[in-house]
Amino acid sequence: MTAPALSYNPLMYALKHFWQSTIGKKIVMAVTGIVGILFVIGHMSGNLLMFKGQDAMHHYALLLRTSMPLLYVVRAVLLISVVLHAISAYQLTMLSRAARSQDYVQRRPQVTTFAARTIRWGGVLLLVFIVFHLLQLTLGVVHPDYRELDPYHNVLSGLSNPLIAAFYVLAMLALALHLYHGTWAAVRTLGIARPATLPLKRTLALVLAVIVAAGFMLIPLATLGGLFPDAPPVAEPTVTGTTMTAQPAPTASLRSREMH
Ligand code: HEM
DSSP, rough: OOOOOOOOOOOHHHHHHHSSSHHHHHHHHHHHHHHHHHHHHHHHHHGGGTTTOOOHHHHHHHHHHHHHHHHHHHHHHHHHHHEEEHHHHHHHHHHHHHHHHOSSSOOSSSSSHHHHHHHHHHHHHHHHHHHHIIIISOOOTTTTTOTOOOOOHHHHHHSSSSHHHHHHHHHHHHHHHHHHHHHHHHHHHTTTOOOOGHHHHHHHHHHHHHHHHHHHHHHHHHHHHHHHOOOOOOOOOOOTTTTOOOOOOOHHHHHHHHHO
């Protein structure tokens, strides 16, 4: 009896080789990093609805959930991106440490900026932040008074603790440094910039980092500064299939009229 021939899958073979190469890991980091950049731009813009008030945030949360299948696709892409980004960062760090263990005749470091030197620890801090953030504002398990579909209240009460607000500000500083160096590194890896345009790409990376981090940072700072007024709970949502509807809670004046 002859042994069955091992099936050779050229796609798997190419993917394995790609992942095992240094440039392959760098491309994975760059592409997953760009997914993260797009996410933070969108998320930061959405969070600014805090300044429009509870209704705006509530409708934003509802809008996300009225298209549940799409939300799950986005969540899956984000999760896979974060995992691949972290694994390739770890493996590239190990590879560069192994290479560096052979002594330099003359050390000429390529990494020069503060953002580049802090990229790894900043990344670890961001990972810790994201885990805490999801436990706090998405799952509500580390929140003193979590209310379903009421992100305005959840942000306001969650960030009114000065220690937690300070942690958010620290994480946003790490995000600014990470975005600055990361955007620049992704552009270089993917060969999007020609040498003559590199200074411009650096400036764009800086502008992006400052706008995104400052936009996020406004929320904990405004919470601590008392800029967001307290609001009554929104009514419980009713879930029907993949869509949800919710009635906004009666306003204070309406409720007092009902009581008389
Ligand atoms: C001041 C800063 C921030 C505020 C106020 C904030 C607020 C929120 C809120 C309220 C939610 C829950 C939304 C909902 O369930 O309807 C959320 C979810 C989330 N946030 Fe943030 N966020 C901030 C910064 C960040 C940063 C910097 C990141 C990533 C680097 C991030 C990543 C996420 C993720 C991944 C989710 C889960 C999204 C999902 O449900 O699929 N957030 N955030």
